[in-house]
Amino acid sequence: xxxxxxxxxxxxxxxxxxxxxxxxxxxxxxxxxxxxxxxxxxxxxxxxxxxxxxxxxxxxxxxxxxxxxxxxxxxxxxxxxxxxxxxxxxxxxxxxxxxxxxxxxxxxxxxxxxxxxxxxxxxxxxxxxxxxxxxxxxxxxxxxxxxxxxxxxxxxxxxxxxxxxxxxxxxxxxxxxxxxxxxxxxxxxxxxxxxxxxxxxxxxxxxxxxxxxxxxxxxxxxxxxxxxxxxxxxxxxxxxxxxxxxxxxxxxxxxxxxxxxxxxx
Amino acid sequence: xxxxxxxxxxxxxxxxxxxxxxxxxxxxxxxxxxxxxxxxxxxxxxxxxxxxxxxxxxxxxxxxxxxxxxxxxxxxxxxxxxxxxxxxxxxxxxxxxxxxxxxxxxxxxxxxxxxxxxxxxxxxxxxxxxxxxxxxxxxxxxxxxxxxxxxxxxxxxxxxxxxxxxxxxxxxxxxxxxxxxxxxxxxxxxxxxxxxxxxxxxxxxxxxxxxxxxxxxxxxxxxxxxxxxxxxxxxxxxxxxxxxxxxxxxxxxxxxxxxxxxxxxxxxxxxxxxxxxxxxxxxxxxxxxxxxxxxxxxxxxxxxxxxxxxxxxxxxxxxxxxxxxxxxxxxxxxxxxxxxxxxxxxxxxxxxxxxxxxxxxxxxxxxxxxxxxxxxxxxxxxxxxxxxxxxxxxxxxxxxxxxxxxxxxxxxxxxxxxxxxxxxxxxxxxxxxxxxxxxxxxxxxxxxxxxxxxxxxxxxxxxxxxxxxxxxxxxxxxxxxxxxxxxxxxxxxxxxxxx
Numbered sequence: 219x220x221x222x223x224x225x226x227x228x229x230x231x232x233x234x235x236x237x238x239x240x241x242x243x244x245x246x247x248x249x250x251x252x253x254x255x256x257x258x259x260x261x262x263x264x265x266x267x268x269x270x271x272x273x274x275x276x277x278x279x280x281x282x283x284x285x286x287x288x289x290x291x292x293x294x295x296x297x298x299x300x301x302x303x304x305x306x307x308x309x310x311x312x313x314x315x316x317x318x319x320x321x322x323x324x325x326x327x328x329x330x331x332x333x334x335x336x337x338x339x340x341x342x343x344x345x346x347x348x349x350x351x352x353x354x355x356x357x358x359x360x361x362x363x364x365x366x367x368x369x370x371x372x373x374x375x376x377x378x379x380x381x382x383x384x385x386x387x388x389x390x391x392x393x394x395x396x397x398x399x400x401x402x403x404x405x406x407x408x409x410x411x412x413x414x415x416x417x418x419x420x421x422x423x424x425x426x427x428x429x430x431x432x433x434x435x436x437x438x439x440x441x442x443x444x445x446x447x448x449x450x451x452x453x454x455x456x457x458x459x460x461x462x463x464x465x466x467x468x469x470x471x472x473x474x475x476x477x478x479x480x481x482x483x
Numbered sequence: 484x485x486x487x488x489x490x491x492x493x494x495x496x497x498x499x500x501x502x503x504x505x506x507x508x509x510x511x512x513x514x515x516x517x518x519x520x521x522x523x524x525x526x527x528x529x530x531x532x533x534x535x536x537x538x539x540x541x542x543x544x545x546x547x548x549x550x551x552x553x554x555x556x557x558x559x560x561x562x563x564x565x566x567x568x569x570x571x572x573x574x575x576x577x578x579x580x581x582x583x584x585x586x587x588x589x590x591x592x593x594x595x596x597x598x599x600x601x602x603x604x605x606x607x608x609x610x611x612x613x614x615x616x617x618x619x620x621x622x623x624x625x626x627x628x629x630x631x632x633x634x635x636x637x638x639x640x641x642x643x644x645x646x647x648x649x650x651x652x653x654x655x656x657x658x659x660x661x662x663x664x665x666x667x668x669x670x671x672x673x674x675x676x677x678x679x680x681x682x683x684x685x686x687x688x689x690x691x692x693x694x695x696x697x698x699x700x701x702x703x704x705x706x707x708x709x710x711x712x713x714x715x716x717x718x719x720x721x722x723x724x725x726x727x728x729x730x731x732x733x734x735x736x737x738x739x740x741x742x743x744x745x746x747x748x749x750x751x752x753x754x755x756x757x758x759x760x761x762x763x764x765x766x767x768x769x770x771x772x773x774x775x776x777x778x779x780x781x782x783x784x785x786x787x788x789x790x791x792x793x794x795x796x797x798x799x800x801x802x803x804x805x806x807x808x809x810x811x812x813x814x815x816x817x818x819x820x821x822x823x824x825x826x827x828x829x830x831x832x833x834x835x836x837x838x839x840x841x842x843x844x845x846x847x848x849x850x851x852x853x854x855x856x857x858x859x860x861x862x863x864x865x866x867x868x869x870x871x872x873x874x875x876x877x878x879x880x881x882x883x884x885x886x887x888x889x890x891x892x893x894x895x896x897x898x899x900x901x902x903x904x905x906x907x908x909x910x911x912x913x914x915x916x917x918x919x920x921x922x923x924x925x926x927x928x929x930x931x932x933x934x935x936x937x938x939x940x941x942x943x944x945x946x947x948x949x950x951x952x953x954x955x956x957x958x959x960x961x962x963x964x965x966x967x968x969x970x971x972x973x974x975x976x977x978x979x980x981x982x
Contacts, residue, residue: 254878255878256876256877256878287881289634289877289878289881290630290633290634290877290881291630293877295878295881346646350645351726351762352761352762352835355762359762381728382726382727382728383645383646383648383649383727407645407662407663410619410662412662441871459839
């Protein structure tokens with residue numbers, strides 16, 4: 219719970235960054251990278267040459283094939299080391315900063331109690347065919363994740379975890395019954411973009427079922443969502459790999475608990 | 484067990500019809516067994532089983548054969564009734580003749596397996612190397628499975644599409660679209676088994692095939708597995724209840740029937756204890772694995788499975804950042820090995836603590852393999868260093884198998900040298916887990932009420948999930964048996980008869 223203080227929230231000072239850098243092997247500026255890949259061709263001189271050709275097109279030059287091995291019929295696995303000629307300009311990187319402060323468990327409970335005057339209701343589920351509850355459980359179950367307790371642990375949050383393979387209409391219905399403030403959906407399976415289709419279907423269903431302005435806060439989590447794609451998905455916030463329950467709870471407070479009387483609290 | 488004998492389910496009845504030879508589906512891919520069971524349920528109820536009304540209708544000349552009857556029943560143009568007296572005796576006799584043909588097919592497949600194992604041989608080493616394929620397309624699964632066998636896999640598991648456990652029907656035909664897995668269908672089973680028979684001949688050892696008898700259609704899939712000579716089936720007594728929220732009574736009834744089929748078919752079951760450790764802490768909850776293994780063993784033996792068929796599960800899921808994590812893994816693995824000396828234990832790789840750091844993941848998998856070798860595990864599920872990143876690439880599988888080959892080659896015999904001292908860390912830890920397991924069993928036994936295990940499941944003892952007996956998916960498919968209930972499949976399986 220001490221993460222709030224240990225994590226700097228101020229953005230990097232862009233002017234203090236070097237203008238260009240290159241990957242680092244063992245000397246500044248050597249540009250060394252290591253890549254591995256498989257080509258669909260039998261092992262041999264031609265395959266090795268093909269691997270070098272690919273490396274060259276990736277900007278790795280000179281490159282050395284340090285390992286090539288036949289894996290199955292007509293496939294060769296390569297490990298390539300080499301110096302990449304591209305330059306990296308750290309100052310041009312766009313960073314999505316966390317738009318909310320990280321709060322401790324105590325602060326979260328206190329904020330909800332004093333400013334919302336009731337428990338905050340969270341309904342969570344894995345939707346569609348996705349049966350992987352690892353993500354939603356890590357955030358919701360008391361057990362938690364990365365040493366942080368899950369949302370169930372927060373005295374002022376009421377959690378309804380519907381588990382795996384919940385149908386979207388059931389989720390909408392349950393959210394209505396429980397008067398959910400927020401709906402948390404986890405999507406792990408990404409084959410054929412299942413995570414995107416499921417999420418879009420879910421957000422569309424909520425917007426259809428609730429009058430505008432009364433839709434619960436829609437939050438989706440999973441390892442493969444693209445940062446910044448919340449609008450395309452129709453949700454309020456995306457959380458990626460490694461998100462902890464404390465971050466989600468802090469966000470819920472930021473998004474759902476009115477702040478105008480903060481001074482009084 | 485009383486629960487299993489007092490109820491039947493739509494899936495048990497459908498499995499019985501499948502054994503009697505009813506296969507196929509309508510143009511919307513709804514299986515004929517579903518149509519027929521639904522029609523009988525509407526017309527006469529399932530309390531006496533599906534076979535009495537069905538063979539009574541056939542005797543009355545409602546249709547010339549079972550398939551036509553099912554087709555007619557799908558448009559509700561057959562009147563079903565529960566026959567009585569002589570009619571009931573005759574219907575029971577004829578249904579038994581039909582179902583016995585399916586049972587004899589299962590017997591013949593078991594004999595074929597025995598013959599092929601004799602011809603091609605078992606894997607030379609223990610543990611057997613168990614590898615998963617999961618492309619979603621059976622025609623892609625096949626070459627991948629064959630290639631994996633050439634690279635050293637002894638057991639191929641075709642993981643199912645994630646949606647399948649909650650489908651209340653078994654899809655039909657060869658399938659090419661699935662999410663994170665391939666649908667379990669009779670045709671997919673047949674295609675893959677035929678391909679692996681070819682590969683067995685080529686590599687000179689019998690390659691075993693695994694699928695999943697779980698979810699709402701557990702009994703039917705077990706029957707199809709027996710008919711198509713699958714060799715291992717995932718089949719846990721509590722997994723569906725805890726992780727799929729399937730009704731506990733439905734699960735226990737379905738599970739008993741499916742295990743009776745597995746026992747008859749000579750199929751090795753794989754239980755799912757590894758799953759508890761993905762939701763609970765692997766150190767704190769170690770004893771729940773032991774308790775679940777003991778429960779799985781009890782239910783399995785009760786259904787007629789023998790020790791050599793009990794692939795009880797356990798897993799390498801302790802947080803690697805904990806001090807002595809590997810020593811604790813060894814303690815837990817050795818405890819399972821010692822408690823079930825004759826069971827082909829299934830040792831499952833790390834998943835929960837695998838990250839995007841694939842290099843560390845490969846090391847962790849190496850230690851997992853070593854623990855399996857040291858403690859003499861029987862079936863080793865190959866861990867992928869990209870567990871947390873992608874569905875395995877061809878190179879991931881190759882690297883993983885190389886890891887297994889190295890460890891088994893370098894240290895496979897170490898199990899004979901590995902005897903941790905009685906007062907050392909490993910034995911002490913194993914004793915502690917065992918005593919916690921005994922305490923938990925005592926606690927379950929002391930639960931008030933009629934069915935202590937159901938109540939323990941209801942209040943969240945396993946995997947920290949609460950599953951009451953009156954809720955969950957598939958409850959509407961549970962039927963209380965009447966006094967005159969007849970199921971020729973269960974009779975034949977229980978008595979070991981062939982006719």
